[in-house]
Amino acid sequence: MTNTTSRVALITGATGGIGRAITNRLVQDGFAVAVHYAGNKVKADEAVDAIKAAGGQAVAVAADVADEVAMAAAFDVTEAELGRVDVVVNTAGVMLLSPIATLNLDDLDRMHRTNIRGTFVVSQQAARRVRSGGAIINVSSSLTRLQFPTYGAYAASKGAVDAMTLVLAREMRGKDITVNAVAPGPTATPLFLEGKDQAALDNLAKAAPLERIGTPEDIAEAVAFLAGPARWINGQVIFTNGGIA
Template identity: 80%
Template sequence: MTDTHTRVALVTGGTGGIGRAVVERLAQDGFAVAVHYVGNKVKADETVTAIHAQGGAAISVSGDVADENAMAAAFDAIEQEFGGIDVVVNTAGIMLLAPIATLNLDDLDRMHRTNIRGTFVVSQQAARRLRGGGALVNFSTSVTRLQFPTYGAYAASKGAVEAMTLVLARELRGKDITVNAVAPGPTATPLFLEGKDQATIDNLSKAAPLERIGTPEDIAEAVAFLAGPARWINGQVLYANGGLG
């Protein structure tokens, strides 16, 4: 068991590009961290080992975010190990791109299951279990207001995330728990860079006034702010995109 004063965070999708950066940043900030994964146990365990090597506390937990029983078990494991949960960060998500006219509806269902149902299931557990002074940080996307072609179904799934996030913030009145969403812009992760040629990447890097693509560490900075000192920011969508719309 960790010291009762140690704050505890769960990061879903904790082995992904942004998820891993969030895990590392929260560990640096002194959190005991639960690294959630679905398929890649080796990567999750490597992340945990790296945190231990730096003197931090971490465990790995697994489960389909859309499976309420699996996620209840993951929350149980974290509470058993660390005594409670203070912060939940929902980076788990999938992005499948195609014009609305030609999108395979199976892809729509996959995104609905992970991005909407998965966020709802984890948010539900967080609403029931987060300790006072805690924070839930869900993940949207800046594309909800940038209207990039081929992103229609993905943006729709993230629009649903924003809706449930803002409602939950109001539902948790009186519990001293903040609920916000981070909406990244183009960020240099394997998920985002896959299938894009250098010219496309260069054009995207020039779109924001800061003239670069975001890094996972940029997004982790926003999460750390909401997870830690930002106690007066609640029921908001924070656009972490370098000024891109």
């Protein structure tokens, strides 16, 4: 085990656009981090190497978020290598789009497995492992409010994330652990930008009163606040979307 006085965060989906920004921000704030990945070991190792090269502490952990045995092992590695778990940020998710009438139900099951079961498994482990004074932060979506066509099944899965988050916050009574969700709006990640022309991006940017699309760093800022000084924010879904919804 590495000797450390840093707070420790485990970030699921840490190699994605938002997950990577959250990881980088928490490292800047002095956290040691467990960089979780499901399949892209190369990206996870690159992130860990960059953090270590800059003087930080990090370890890569692999697991299917919906597999309770694998996720328990990821928490075990985090505790063994970094000493404890103070903060869990669950960004892992799958988004598959289709009108409800024509959705392939295999896609529904895939989103259910990652977005709902995966969030439940990670939250369950976090509820057992996070130390007093810590935080559990799930990533939801502003699409639960926006009613965009083709996003019905995805929005439904994120509505379940909201419900779990709010209930878990109450179940953690007396443990001095906050439980919240951040709900990003349109955010300029490679996955979001893929397949959209400039006109579509311009329309989305105009929809928010701040007249731009969010950045992964915008979401990371909100997560860092919840992971650090925001001890009186609990049991909330924070809509990080520039006012679009």
